[in-house]
Amino acid sequence: MNKPILEINNLYIDYPISIGTVHAVEDVSLILNRGEVLGLVGESGCGKSTLGLSLLKLIRPPGKVSGGEILYKGKDVLKMSGSEMLNFRGQNIAMVFQNPLTSLNPLFKVKDQFLETIHYHKPEIKQEEAIRMSENILEDLGIDKERMHEYPHKLSGGMRQRIMIGLGLIMQPDILVADEPTTSLDVIVEAGFIDLLNRLRKRFNLTIILITHNLGLVAEIADRVAVMYGGRIMEIGSADNIFSDPLHPYTFGLINCIPNIELEQKELITMPGNPPDLVNPPDGCRFAPRCPRVMDICKKEVPEVRMYKGRKIACRLYE
Amino acid sequence: MPGFKDKSGQSSFLLSAMKNLLRYIITRVLLTIPMIFILLTLVFVILRIMPGDPVSAMLGAHAPQEVIDKKKEELGLNKPIIIQYINYMNKLLHFDLGESMIFKQKVIVPIKQKLPATIELTLFGMFFTLLFGIFLGAYAASKRRTGRDFAVRIYANVVYCIPVYWMGLMLQLILGIWLGWFPIAGRVNARILVSTFERTGFYTIDTLLAGNLYAFGDVMLHLFLPSLTLGIVLSGIFVRLTRANMLDVLKSEYILSARARGIPERKIVYRHALKNAFIPILTMLGLQFALLLAGAILTEMTFSWPGIGRLLMERIYLRDYPTIQGVIVVFALFVSLVSLIVDIFYAMIDPRVKY
Structure with missing residues (x-):
């Protein structure tokens, strides 16, 4: 097996706030292999977006990484200097965000945003060449190159989403972090987006981290799935395994919550309780207070992540 | 980053935009x-x-x-x-402002004579206001919660509280008298013969038109202290406004996206964020222009500046009704003109605004 492109080891991220410290990410270890799509799923506030931002060292102060390492091809991202970091963002890793409507600067034409990105990474590239590069990538994304001369407010949400991805990919990074990319898109645009991700992945040999709570999207394109809860990894496994046979009670509950049109349920299944308070997290397993199969020990000790049936899982049931 | 030209020819589109703009101006x-x-x-x-x-x-x-x-x-x-x-x-x-009740003179005569001095003062004052206000505000926002941010915020609060005339007196004392760098009163040195260049009444323009660089330098020196006074006092509000807007803009997703693309932080602050934060500042500028004129009246008194602000003060003491009314009309026209210009700028900066 070839070396992983990205390796996260025992990562901790804290946000100090007035009443204490939010432990947004705790002891997270993940491996990302070249060319795969990893779905990072969990409820709102489980730390998945924070984890995504930390990969580009974009955690908003006063939040900070308080422990662990992020290795990109063996090099620690967190120890990069300022200028190394600027090159790393864009040339090695790109991130697209939730809301395409607000992710483009409204006062700059699409073209200028492309040219600027190219200019800062490769100042030696001439303007004509840079325009050609931008036109090519827009055509790859199925956008008429004339649209380059428009301001963002004249473009539809789906188009802006694709332009965002184009801006991310213009310097040909290896990794694309997509944070809730489909949340604000309608279903038809979303279907097109899934198709697009699949094409880009092959075309650019792209490794994708898909942060989402849209399990349908994950089932559609992810190779592997990591489930997060309360800032910790609950379960990591291949998408097939996770969806056909969820082991962790939280994963099970999460998949159960997807409405199913065929079963004609009288009522939607929900998960009782609320996500944990990350300032004063419960002792033991974060999910214990909501877990239907909770045991005494779960409330005392944090379960370690162990290998079980070819996947990683943090649960006492599988020891 | 070099400015890239737009090659897409959209002349018919431009023409209709111009027409709309003209209609807007006429309405205003x-x-x-x-x-x-x-x-x-x-x-x-x-x-x-x-x-x-x-x-x-x-x-x-x-x-x-x-x-x-x-x-x-x-x-x-x-x-x-x-x-x-x-x-x-x-x-x-019938466009007649009437005749002064005190002096045998048309109201328009002193106004015409003194208006250029006030316009010069307010424009240079506005320049200093924006210079200090925007740069300090943007700087403070980019250094949020540090000592430097704190220092800028204190500056903003202090200058906001200082009365214009006191600030004027202090600057006169320090820069004018102790250091002797700048003249403290009037528009131009008495030894310079104004009649050799007076054409438009704007001394900065007149001296340049006459090619008299020595006189131009002297006029600029005289302009410096009063417009600096006005600029500093009014910059407080703009520091606070710019800082608040910048903090808002810096939180937005397009700034995060720009960071994620590896754009250098300095460019993000001064190119991406400041341009966006400038839109509400521009609106404020239009609204605050009246305040600038009010400040100009006090500055004119402190610096013996022969503008219409001082004219207004003098004629209020004399209860010269028609002249007071005339000056008020001119002030009102001036403020509306500036707010119209601001609105046009607004549409130029923000592509989403169309008239």
């Missing part, structure tokens, strides 16, 4: 008319309710009654207010 100008009438009506009534009148200002408290009556009749002040008002408005409709 028409809207100014009722505004000026309302303003003038208020000033007209308040002036006549106020104790004192031009006759007693001229003749003193001990003048015989028949002299006072004769003078009042001469000035038309014996008629009912409503008749005076109708007469005045009638003249105004």
Whole structure:
């Protein structure tokens, strides 16, 4: 097996706030292999977006990484200097965000945003060449190159989403972090987006981290799935395994919550309780207070992540 | 980053945009008319309710009654207010501001003569306001919660509280008298013969037109202290506004996206964020322009600046009703003109705004 492109080891991220410290990410270890799509799923506030931002060292102060390492091809991202970091963002890793409507600067034409990105990474590239590069990538994304001369407010949400991805990919990074990319898109645009991700992945040999709570999207394109809860990894496994046979009670509950049109349920299944308070997290397993199969020990000790049936899982049931 | 030119020819589109803009400007100008009438009506009534009148200002408290009556009749002040008002408005409709009640002179004469001085002062004052306000505000926002941010915020609060004339006196004392770098009063050195270059009344332009660089330098030196005073005092509000807007913009997703693309932080702050934060600042500038004029009146008093602000003050003491009203009309026109220009700029900066 070839070396992983990205390796996260025992990562901790804290946000100090007035009443204490939010432990947004705790002891997270993940491996990302070249060319795969990893779905990072969990409820709102489980730390998945924070984890995504930390990969580009974009955690908003006063939040900070308080422990662990992020290795990109063996090099620690967190120890990069300022200028190394600027090159790393864009040339090695790109991130697209939730809301395409607000992710483009409204006062700059699409073209200028492309040219600027190219200019800062490769100042030696001439303007004509840079325009050609931008036109090519827009055509790859199925956008008429004339649209380059428009301001963002004249473009539809789906188009802006694709332009965002184009801006991310213009310097040909290896990794694309997509944070809730489909949340604000309608279903038809979303279907097109899934198709697009699949094409880009092959075309650019792209490794994708898909942060989402849209399990349908994950089932559609992810190779592997990591489930997060309360800032910790609950379960990591291949998408097939996770969806056909969820082991962790939280994963099970999460998949159960997807409405199913065929079963004609009288009522939607929900998960009782609320996500944990990350300032004063419960002792033991974060999910214990909501877990239907909770045991005494779960409330005392944090379960370690162990290998079980070819996947990683943090649960006492599988020891 | 070099400026890239737009090659897409959209001339017909441009033409219709121009047409819309013209329509917008005409609407705005028409809207100014009722505004000026309302303003003038208020000033007209308040002036006549106020104790004192031009006759007693001229003749003193001990003048015989028949002299006072004769003078009042001469000035038309014996008629009912409503008749005076109708007469005045009638003249105004014919673009006549009337004649001074104190001096034998048309109201427009001193205004014409002194307006350029005030315009020069306010424009340079605005320049300093924006220079300090925007750069300090943006800087503070980019260094949020550090000592430097704190220092800028203290500066903003302090200058906001300082009265214009006190600030003027201090600058005169320090930069003018102790250090002796700048002249402390007037528009130009008395030894320079103004009549050799006076054409438009704007000394900065006139001296350049005449090619008299020495005089130009002297005019700029004289302009420096009063406009700096005005600029510093009004910059406080803009520091705070810029800082707040910048913090808002820096939180937005397009800034995060730009960071994620590896754009250097300095460019993000001063190119991406500042341009966006500038839009509400520009709006504020239009609104604050009236404040700038009010500040200009006080600055003119401190620096013996021969502008219409000082003219207004002098004529208020003399209760010279028509001149006071005339200056108010000019101020109102000036403020509406600036706010119109601001609106046009607004559309130029923000592509989402169309008229």
